[in-house]
Amino acid sequence: MTDRAISTRSLPLVRLLRHLAPQRRLVITAVICSLLNKLFDLAPPALIGLAVDVVVRGQQSLLASFGIQSVSQQLWVLALLTFVIWAAESLFEYLYDVLWRNLAQTTQHRLRLEAYDHLQRLELAFFEQDSSGRLMAVLNDDINQLERFLDRGANQILQLITTVLIVGIGMAVVAPEVALFAYLPIPVILLGSLRFQRQLAPRYREVRARAGDLASRLANNLGGMLTIKSFTAEPLEAQRLEAESLAYLESNGRAIRLSAAFIPLIRFAILFAFVAILLVGGFQALSGQLAVGTYSVLVFITQRLLWPLTALGRTLDEYQRSMASTQRVLDLIDTPVTIRSGQTPLDRRLVRGEIRFEQVDFAYPGRASLLQGFDLVVPSGATVGIVGSTGSGKSTVVKLLLRLYERQGGRILLDGRPIEQLQLPxxxxxxxLVSQDVYLFHGTVAENIAYSVANPDPLAIEQAARLAEAAGFIEALPDRYDTLVGERGQRLSGGQRQRIALARAILKDAPVLVLDEATAAVDNDTEAAIQRSLDQITRNRTTVVIAHRLSTVRHADRIVVMEQGRIVEQGRHDQLLAHGGVYANLWQVQAGERLIAS
Known part of the structure; x- marks a missing residue:
């Protein structure tokens, strides 16, 4: 996915709340605990005011009006209330901390799985247009950024709103004239926060985009280390990485400079309000217009009201970072799936394997048409070879059969049924499929051969390895079938990886076998051995062999020659040689009987 805009009608926060719907009960419980914690947290200033009232007014205090006449009893009651309030505050702090953290963990877990599951359902063209490094940044860094906000930031915002509402209402009831001065900086702070938020949002979107670019560069370089070293391009790649890292550093710096300026401005607004309340309230208390206890509460509660606003800048900073990350994650999840599964189930044990391409049209996105009115029939149980020059459309035929891409016209049928009607799995x-681009997963040789096979039989794994002419080198490995192959199979040679991939396809035991340049990375002796095995492997199944080496397909039941997306010749090996056309010319070139025209 590129950073192109994906049309959405909702803000990132609204979209996130929709994804949190299955955890509604956990969210509500966490919110309630946060609110109760803040309620009890705001009570100590009131207790201080009551204590001052008891000491100053004695039996005329507010507590005395509840029937507690003795000053000592009033102090004991205050002590008991203090214990209960502190215990309740601590309890709800523990509860909201556990709940918000659990919510953060479960949300990042669910979002990562949902994003990855959706990613797997996207068409192959999506991955060819994007970089794996950037997608890794979305699945890892962006989701972790959201987790950090849910862990702390959401609770901070809730408690800040609760503080402003409760303290503001309480002050308005107790001393409305003094409360006015406490309210004055709040509109300034809120308007300033909104303005900073609007300016911060695009800066943090840029930060996340630069983070994706940096991750993409790192992933590409780590994957291409052999090429970098062989071309002595280490200084060049270090410069490129420095440029990407510097772009990330500068975008972060621009966001930091703006967010850092926010807190000092808030502090000055708060200072004005605090000094005004200190003076105005103090003069009213001296003149008898305001009780001393009430004045004490106002001083302490003002601090509780205003000083938390200094953290608003940091909280908004975390919020904007998380919303920028949330938008990238949800944009990935909302990317439309263009290749959808059909509804008709298919029992592969009953598949005969007849394949038909009827008037198929296809073009890769942004490129000229490759297949136009393409027709091909592969009879059930037959072995058909497809050959041709690079770019003639050989591998495209396989990708369309597997529905890795969607054709633009015509029909593709398996046993007479259109493949788009069949359930995709x-x-x-x-x-x-044995692809030209072999991919082995980090794990053992046995795990790679048995990939996607549930509860594989070790004897079946060894038999598949023997058929793929892989048993010989596997037996010579340090831990035989338990030997780790390394990331992408880097501990093995290209030919060894190819033979393990062939063994993996053999163990799958599918009714249709597709070999796309399956012997491209093996030597002549191994190719000859694999050819001997193919006589047994292809028995009773439909086989499509795409090859550059014509020797790979010379024994096929039929050979199809493609040029520029069209079939120009087809027949058996001997027939095509006798015809003296494109195939015969290719054969002579590969056999060394004819030089390629310069």
């Missing part, structure tokens, strides 16, 4: 489960 069933369709792909009926086809075993």
């Amino acid at each position: 069933d369709l792909r489960g009926a086809i075993a």
Whole structure:
């Protein structure tokens, strides 16, 4: 996914709340605990005011009006209330801390799985247009940023709003003239916060975009380390990484400079209000217009009201960071899936394997048409080879059969049924693919051969390895089938990886086998051995062999020659040689009987 705008009607926070709907009970409980904690947290200034009132007025105090005449009894009551309030505050602080953290953890867990699951359902073109590093930044860094906000920031915002409302209402009831001075800085702070928020939002979107670019550069360089070293390009790549890191540093700096300026401005607004209340309230208390206890409460509660606003800048900073990350995550989740599964189930045990392409049209996004009115029939149980020059459309045929891309016209049928009507997992489960680009997962040799097979039989794994001519080198490995292959199989040679991939397809035992340049990375001896095995592997199943080496397909039941997305010749090996066309020319070139025209 690029940083193109994906049309949304809602703000990131509204979109996030929709995704939190399944955890509604946890959210509500956490909110209630945060509010109760803040209520008890605001009580101590009132207790201080009551204590001052008891000491100053004695039996005329507010507590005395509740029937507690003795001053000592009033102090004991205050002590008991203090204990209860502190205990309740501590209890609800523990509860909201646990609940918000649990919510943060479960949310990041669910969002990461949801985003990854959606990512797996997107078409192959999506991954070709984006970088794996940027997607990693979304799935990891952006979701972790949201987790940090839910862990702390959400509770801070709730408690700040609660403080402003409760203290503001309480002050208005007790001393409305004095409360006016406490209210004065609040509109300034809120308006300033909104203004800063609008300015911070695009800056943090830029920060997340630069973070994605940096992650993409790192992923590309780590994956291409062999090329970097072989071309002695270390200084060049270090400069490129420095440029990406500097762009990230500068975008972060612009956001930090703006957010850092917010807190000092808030402090000056708060200072004005606090000094005004200190003076105005003090003069009223001296003149008898305001009780001393009430004045004490006002001084302490003003601090409780205004000083938390100094954290507003930091909280807004975390909020904007998290919303920028949330938007990227939810934009990924909201990316439309263009290839949707059909509804018809397919029992692969009953698949005969007849494949038909009827008047198929296809073009890659942003490129000229590749297939136009393409027709191809692969009979059930037959072995069909597809050959042709690079870019002729050979591998595209396989991608369309697997529905990795969607054709623009025509029909593709498996056993007479249009493949778009079939359930996608069933369709792909009926086809075993050995791709030219072999990918082995970090794990053991056995785990890679048995990939996607539930409860594999070790004997079946060894049999598949023997058929793929892989058993010989596997037995020579330090831990045989338990040997770790490394990330992307980097501990093995290209030919060894190719043979493990072939063994993986053999163990899948699908009714349709597709070999896309499956012998491209093996030597001539290994290719000859694999060719011997193919006689057994292809028995009783439909096989499509895409090859650059013509020797790989010479024994196929039929060979299809493609040029520029069209079939120009087809027939058996001997027939095509006798025809003297494109295939015969390619054969002579590969056999060394004819030089390639310069």
